[in-house]
Amino acid sequence: MRAVLCKQWGPPESLVVENLPDLSAGPDEVVVSVKACGVAFPDVLTIQGKYQIKPAFPFSPGNEIAGIVSSVGSNITAFKPGDAVLGRGKTGGCAEEVIATPENLWPLPAGVDFTVAAGFGMNYATSYHALRDRGQLKAGETLMVLGASGGVGLAAVELGKMMGARVIACASTEEKLETCRRFGADEVINYETGNLRDAVKQLTGDKGVDVIYDPVGDRFADPAVRCMAWGGRYLVVGFAAGAIPKIPLNLALLKGCSIVGVWWGGLTKADPKRANAVFAELLAMVASGKIKPYISATYPLERTGDALKDLMTRKVQGKIVVVTGR
Ligand SMILES: NC(=O)c1ccc[n+]([C@@H]2O[C@H](COP(=O)([O-])OP(=O)(O)OC[C@H]3O[C@@H](n4cnc5c(N)ncnc54)[C@H](OP(=O)(O)O)[C@@H]3O)[C@@H](O)[C@H]2O)c1
Known part of the structure; x- marks a missing residue:
């Protein structure tokens, strides 16, 4: 072979x-x-x-x-x-x-x-585990997804919308943002050409976003944390842009927010029963056409x-x- x-x-x-x-x-x-x-x-x-x-x-x-x-x-x-x-x-x-x-x-x-x-499998399982189990995302909350047209990012956009959130998708080109719209994003931000904090302020007023899904890290993370709403959850998913960012912890204090780690591979080892239940649920959604990878x-x-x-x-x-x- x-x-x-x-x-x-x-x-x-x-x-x-x-x-x-x-x-x-x-x-x-x-x-x-x-x-x-x-x-x-x-x-x-x-x-x-x-x-x-x-x-x-x-x-x-x-x-x-x-x-x-x-x-x-x-x-x-x-x-x-x-x-x-x-x-x-x-x-x-x-x-x-x-x-x-x-x-x-x-x-x-x-x-x-x-x-x-x-x-x-991995993209949807990571994002479902992230949004539901780790981020406690609720219907009516605002979810911001970085790297939103990528593998885990686009799954988070689609699942976030399915869970009843208002979804703000961030990506680097107009073509990628158009894909995010197709998968349910309510609003989009080009975080390469625009100022993320100004754009979020325009979309949410002074409130900010409730949950941030971050598979990108590096220079994108610090401005994103500054967009959090009071009591928000910042989901640390990955570092596709390279560096593992260092977040000033006073931001967590000032926003009363949580910085929450997500690792699907870790869950499959630590709690295989739970991981298999998440996977089976998603497989049924793919089979019924509820989600469309x-x-x-x-x-x-x-x-x-x-x-x-x-x-x-x-x-x-x-x-x-x-x-x-x-
Ligand atoms: N925690 C977990 O359980 C878990 C599971 C799977 C994956 N991950 C991690 O999540 C991250 C994304 O994985 P993925 O498979 O979704 O990757 P992907 O499909 O390549 O998506 C990554 C996105 O990051 C953005 N990006 C920004 N700067 C980048 C750079 N320098 N190089 C590459 N991409 C860059 C890109 O969007 P723009 O061009 O729009 O910025 C791209 O769409 C990785 O760090 C991966 O290890 C974590």
Whole structure:
């Protein structure tokens, strides 16, 4: 089977594609023939050794897969060869095969294609967990999303609207802002060309925003915290712009606000039952069409490096997915 491999920390150009022996399942494992694998900013960080999790070399990037079960271990009863599935691999997903365990696999619902199945999980789960569990977002509150046309950002826009919030989307180009409008943003701000604080003041008066969803960090974070309403919640989701910002804590005091960390991967380890319940709820929403993940591009397996490069250079909207051609 072909696999994209990271053999040393480095940029996307340092990934290689190699032929490896086919995988075989241990007694409690499932081998999935991968059709599609979602990739995201954490993969960009992981291959450079900049992510909080550092896999052993060589590894394949990508964690969210959809495909067909090709073989199962002797103890597996929940799946059989030929089943269409989605889920998280134990081994990296940018490969023609992955090994998975049954608790991280779900049957593919009718009407959901492999690309969407591999492209919604992490973004929507992160944003749903963030807004509902960590941010306690309520209907009628104002939600501001930074990096709002990106993977987790666009999911937060769509889910925030579904939860009854007034959604203000922030992004760097008019085209990206138009995408945010399409996914439900009530108002938009170009935070590259405009002054964020002035724009928020114009939209909310002196009140500010109740919940801020921040997957961007760096120079965008400080002005955003200054836009918080009294009693607001600032959700720390990621640092796509580079630096981990240092926020003066007096701002939390002055605004009576909370600065709240969000880590979906951490929840899957700390409370797998809760994480699986969140995931199952979202999968049902995708299957019923209540949420409509935006897959803006697909890349063949050998162009995985280009996919990660596009994420690094702010070219991606919504989600991108690598397809194996299997
Ligand atoms: N906490 C969690 O559980 C969790 C889960 C998934 C992802 N994350 C983190 O969330 C962040 C976003 O992930 P994602 O997959 O949604 O990424 P993405 O699709 O690439 O979106 C990131 C957005 O950040 C903005 N951005 C600003 N400066 C940037 C820069 N220098 N380089 C790249 N993007 C920049 C871009 O929008 P504009 O051009 O409009 O500014 C882009 O749309 C990452 O830090 C990732 O590690 C966290």
